[in-house]
Amino acid sequence: MEINMNIVNLKQYDHKGFFKLYQDTYGDPDHEVKLIRITPTFNSEYAIYYMKNENVVSIGAVREKKIRIFTEIEKVPMIFGVVTLPEERKKGYAGEVIKSIIQKLNSNHYDLAIIGPDPKNPKLITYYHKFGFEPFNNRHLVPFYSLFKKNCNIRKGGLEDVKSINQLFNDYAKIFKIAQYRDESFTTYRIKETFISGGGELFIFSFKNNKNENNNNIGGNEYKDYAYILIKHGHIIECVNMLQLSNYGFTEPLEDEDVIVIQNTLKEKGFSELLSIDMVPIASARPVKKEKEEVKYEDVPFTLIRLLNPISFIQKYFKYLNWSTFFSTDYKTNFNLNVKVKDDIIGDCAFNVKRQNGHLTFSTNTDNVNEKEKINFLSVDKEITISELLQKLLHEFLDYKQNDSFLVNDQFYFSENW
Known part of the structure; x- marks a missing residue:
């Protein structure tokens, strides 16, 4: 359907109707809209709106986030307010x-x-x-x-609880095979960011810790933190709940009378x-144990991701991909x-992946190849949609066997519900 409208961004013309529709x-x-506008992660160039008879009828915007993928820090635009x-x-x-935002982000060389x-x-x-958006994970x-x-x-x-909840987060991340961990300075920032301008609260759950590491009774009245929201x-x-783990005392669901007491x-x-x-959300890296199935839960995607520049992205993470299984060939x-x-x-775009004598190479038709090779490159062996490519990449990344942990220096959205 052709839509005859004026497409504008806030950098071109700061129309008051944009944030009126948002609010x-x-x-x-x-005051919160003002915070959005002045934050360095908000770029008015990507705040797109459509005009119809001089009125703003549809809007969408972007805030830039950072994530770590293996050893790389990626700047990732998050589309919001559509x-x-x-x-x-x-x-x-x-x-x-949405299409206009995607095209503008692509032209400015974002990969995701x-x-x-x-x-x-x-x-x-x-x-x-x-x-082209695909669910990265469920919670x-x-x-x-x-x-x-x-x-x-x-x-x-x-803020006095930073050390405790930072340790809870890192234990949770490690057990649920999340490759990132936090330092206390990040957790401090996270709490301050939540408390700013009011409306933010942190609640911490604990129980009497009367057992040692070998699960033997030791008595005492020391409380052990096990969850926070x-x-x-x-x-x-943000929610971390270690009750999912047996060594933290994962118990049967509470009875009705217990809930009333709470x-x-x-x-x-x-x-x-x-x-x-x-x-409340919990990790989905491991399923709820069968014997606890009476704890009802539902799966919902919480983050969707899209490839913007697949060639650039693959070039960065080529070494993490098993191309034989990627295209179902014999390794x-x-x-x-x-x-x-x-x-x-x-x-559309195209690339070539080759394995010869155990050596893998990746090239594109924009690489330095002669004209004959460029012509041959037009013969396509496999055709795949951008969504199918992304699904395969995510599958490879989730299955990638690595033991490293990487420090989180900013908010990330790819591993859990925070």
Whole structure:
């Protein structure tokens, strides 16, 4: 469908209707919108809107994040705030916004883009798939009261708890085979970022630790932290729960009378805001054990990812890919494959991957090759869509056998629910 509209970005013309539509939809107060605008990660060039009769009818924007993939730090734009006026929806405007952002990010040499749709709206997952986005990972949502043990303690936390929750995060990340870990300076920043401008709270869960490392009773009244949740304006933005692990005392689900006791305790401590929480996210790297299946959970994608420059991305991470299994060939034999990647939004590209006498090479038709080789390169052995290529890359990365841990210096979205 052809859409005859003016496509503009905020860098070209700072139209007040852009953030009016954003605020009308998401309800952010003026001071939070101001924070968005002044943060270095927000680039007005990628804040796209469409004009119709001088009115802003559809918008989308980008904030830059950083992730670590193996040993590389990647700047990854996160698309957010995609919305259309209610009376102008289902006319293709939001789709044009997304395409325009993808094309602009591609032209500015980003390799990846991510988007975090509302997990309560699975139709959005299907919608973004049309634009080449794939779920990177799922999280489990379990009942809020699965965070509690009988006779556990809950307290409000602050910067004085950085060491404890940093250790919990790193234990959690290691056990669930997440390749990243945090230092205390990052965790400090994370808490400060949540508390800024109000509305942020940290709750820490603990239980009496009366057993040693060999699970022998030692007595005493020392409390051991086992979980925490970080909340902003009533929304959980980070949750770590070690009750998933048997050595932390993973118990059977609480009985109804136990839940009532917990509810009363929360009220007495002045933590009534927690009573409105229904579900909390847990790691999905390992499934819930079969004997605990009575703990109901649901899988929801929380981050979608798209390749923007597949050639550049593959060149960076070529050594992490087993190209024989990648294209279902025999690893012991030589192969020489010309691969075409189809992308309806950015445009198609092609590359060659070759194995000869145990040596793997990767090349493109933009490399320094003679004209004869360029002509031969046009003969395609395999054709694959951008989404299929991404699925294969993610599968290879998740299966990659490596023991290194990498320090997280900024927020990352590829491994868990934070």
